[in-house]
Amino acid sequence: MTVKIGILGYGNLGKGVEFAIQQNDDLELVAVYTRRDPTSVKIATEGVEVRPAANLETGDEPIDVLIICGGSATDLPEQTPKYAALYNVVDSFDTHARIPEHFANVDAAAQQAGKTALISCGWDPGLFSLNRLFGNCFIPQGKDYTFWGKGISQGHSDALRRIPGVADAKQYTIPVPEALEAARSGKNPELTTREKHTRECWVVLEEGADPAAITEQIVNMPNYFDEYDVEVNFISQEELDRDHSAMPHGGFVLRSGQMASGDSSVIEYSLKLESNPNFTSSVLVCYARAIARLSAEGVTGAKTVFDIAPAYLSPFDGEYLRAHML
């Protein structure tokens, strides 16, 4: 079964989906849909059209799954329910606190239209969520630890750039090695926010801006920086562009606890990614495959990674998987 895929939005994630499709022979990119002028969007795949997003509204575009590559703040809350009424869809909605609301909206639209939708896919939420679930099942009495990084946090980089006097900035979230070791110890330590992560800032100042005053503003910024040990570095735009343009990320999910017999178990899952959007996209296309299959089986409504049997993610059949991967 070939799965015909449409990409809505051609930013870092949309480009990543295009790359990921190249590594999966059973997936076919049908079109990239954009809200921009389609003639202004150049994509990498030859022979594939860029079409106006408005074309999707007929519900007639020849795609099995639409992968919606918008932002969680404003795009996805509107787009995913809208397009789930017209197509099978996958999104990477990552505002954890608003997932129940988003799920309900998408589920209602998809159920009514007989479509299948997967929300909040990627690695967190996504693969990290799976490992939190597995960990809590297999070690029912224990503690969860999630560490992020070393990697670029878009949210924290944006927060730096909103400070008057800051021309540009990148922020790395870095797990504290001693905290990671403590979580791995099997002793279920309590770890504070400050103990778990440090934050490393690379800041380009506007002309005449006062570095001392800006450092003060950064380290005291509520929610974003005030509970962390923060390192602030001032560099030129050239240096920022040269040394901090990549989008690495990753992290660790641990579950640690005691069996009823008293012996400890520790489960650790980690990712080390040179490109956050390209790996995320690779996860999205596998779940798009799963959604196409579930839809073909008559399953409808909103799903999350928790609802997808792992075999649906693979291009191989059950017999192959049992013989080679079990």
Added chain:
Amino acid sequence: MTVKIGILGYGNLGKGVEFAIQQNDDLELVAVYTRRDPTSVKIATEGVEVRPAANLETGDEPIDVLIICGGSATDLPEQTPKYAALYNVVDSFDTHARIPEHFANVDAAAQQAGKTALISCGWDPGLFSLNRLFGNCFIPQGKDYTFWGKGISQGHSDALRRIPGVADAKQYTIPVPEALEAARSGKNPELTTREKHTRECWVVLEEGADPAAITEQIVNMPNYFDEYDVEVNFISQEELDRDHSAMPHGGFVLRSGQMASGDSSVIEYSLKLESNPNFTSSVLVCYARAIARLSAEGVTGAKTVFDIAPAYLSPFDGEYLRAHML
């Protein structure tokens, strides 16, 4: 929904299942079934009966799932198909090469009887298999690495004990730290058998046995030891019992490769277990919960961990899982 569980076989794994049920309020141990004289088997749970395995043959025992805790060499190939014709069952069949044949036998029996059966559950096969599958999906062009240990290998310990002149023995499989680091590097190294693991033997000699001759036999034993760097230690039975009676285990599954864009991704999954059988049992009872639910939904036949949507493993409902773990 309370899931009523029967345990067949009361060795280390059966005892572990009994422990694991204590940590899951929705699971109830109904009875332990044994081929031994039931009066000779003392179990830990008050008020629960030990019954003859023969009682199971009526198909009328009041259980939702039978967890079959026998050995893979001779018990499970016979027991799992037999009991899958009478009850929903879960086993931990771990002879990788014979999984396709075992699956077919169990599937035929379960399909005919309208029962649901999960085979090859635990951590390898089981959780490690899931991570091999996930890794191959999300990093389609890459390499797999599985490391086991540090932990007791029953198969290798048994092989030592079969040598004439050996009174008792334990064997630890130990990952080589440098190989683990190489696998983590994202450079997809080729690693030989010898480079990946070392084998540490603790041997009690019979009176008059020649340690040099036995060391020679061990290090040259085909398949088990000849391809590894092996350390042989001779100790007394008292020392073996005092220092090597625990059953720790664990290991690492890595998948490393390049996205179409050329950037590397590394996924690592690891377990560190003070008790191999007790953690394995904790996994088994979660899959027993899933099998009971699938059976209630009318799903029949043989399944593996690849076929089970993660949400089925948890005592919590979808709404709770989305709000707390996604």
